[in-house]
Amino acid sequence: MPLLPAPAIEITADQVLLGQGANPNVIRARSPRLITAAEHALAEGLPLLTPRILYQQLNIQKIQPEQIVLENNHTLSGRLPAQQLRHAQSIIVILCTVGEAIEKRSLHYLESNPLHSLALYGVGSAAVEALSTAVCQHFSAQAARHGLLTTIPLSPGLEGWSIEQGQPEIFRILDAAQIGVELLPSGLMRPIKSISLVIGIGQHFDSAARICHFCAKRFGCAFQKQHAPTDR
Numbered sequence: 253m254p255l256l257p258a259p260a261i262e263i264t265a266d267q268v269l270l271g272q273g274a275n276p277n278v279i280r281a282r283s284p285r286l287i288t289a290a291e292h293a294l295a296e297g298l299p300l301l302t303p304r305i306l307y308q309q310l311n312i313q314k315i316q317p318e319q320i321v322l323e324n325n326h327t328l329s330g331r332l333p334a335q336q337l338r339h340a341q342s343i344i345v346i347l348c349t350v351g352e353a354i355e356k357r358s359l360h361y362l363e364s365n366p367l368h369s370l371a372l373y374g375v376g377s378a379a380v381e382a383l384s385t386a387v388c389q390h391f392s393a394q395a396a397r398h399g400l401l402t403t404i405p406l407s408p409g410l411e412g413w414s415i416e417q418g419q420p421e422i423f424r425i426l427d428a429a430q431i432g433v434e435l436l437p438s439g440l441m442r443p444i445k446s447i448s449l450v451i452g453i454g455q456h457f458d459s460a461a462r463i464c465h466f467c468a469k470r471f472g473c474a475f476q477k478q479h480a481p482t483d484r
């Protein structure tokens with residue numbers, strides 16, 4: 253199963269704050285010490301990252317109202333993938349991770365230095381998000397070279413695609429052990445700083461679609477203009 257060479261991960265202190273669920277503009281005005289904590293966590297956390305990317309491209313055989321039927325007897329079940337991928341010719345199923353070391357270091361500091369622990373957690377979140385964005389940009393550029401477009405990246409957990417539906421089907425398609433990722437009975441992944449997603453490739457897609465449109469947090473989320481996972 254193909255592995256994609258991982259790009260260098262470049263993230264800023266602001267992205268670390270976003271990874272902690274904090275608004276960088278507010279933090280800069282009110283709590284400069286959190287900026288310093290984010291910078292320290294970046295210096296310590298970046299060398300701990302072990303980014304890995306696994307993917308599989310599959311042709312679409314049939315589109316049903318709530319299911320995409322793929323080659324090799326695979327399926328993606330759910331209203332969201334069926335709607336967003338209905339004009340795709342093929343899909344790419346992707347799994348990326350930054351490994352377990354950053355999460356372990358964050359846990360190491362949980363009691364002795366909770367601020368640093370949280371900032372390290374933010375490094376892991378920002379890093380895996382940056383990695384998934386880079387992967388999507390890679391496949392978008394590759395598609396463009398063939399005159400094709402890509403859809404927004406879809407992940408289980410968005411509205412219309414439950415984790416219970418999406419994760420087992422994605423993990424049936426991908427040999428996640430190749431990059432050391434495991435699906436837990438809860439639907440979460442280990443390492444926790446991992447992202448599973450699917451993009452469609454084709455000629456005509458809804459260019460107005462945005463991930464935020466399908467995110468359950470959108471009504472109270474202050475980050476929609478400055479932070480949309482994996483772009484769009």
Ligand code: SF4
Nearest residue numbers: 464467470473476479
């Ligand atoms: S609404 Fe958009 S920016 Fe906010 S959490 Fe969801 S995807 Fe991210």
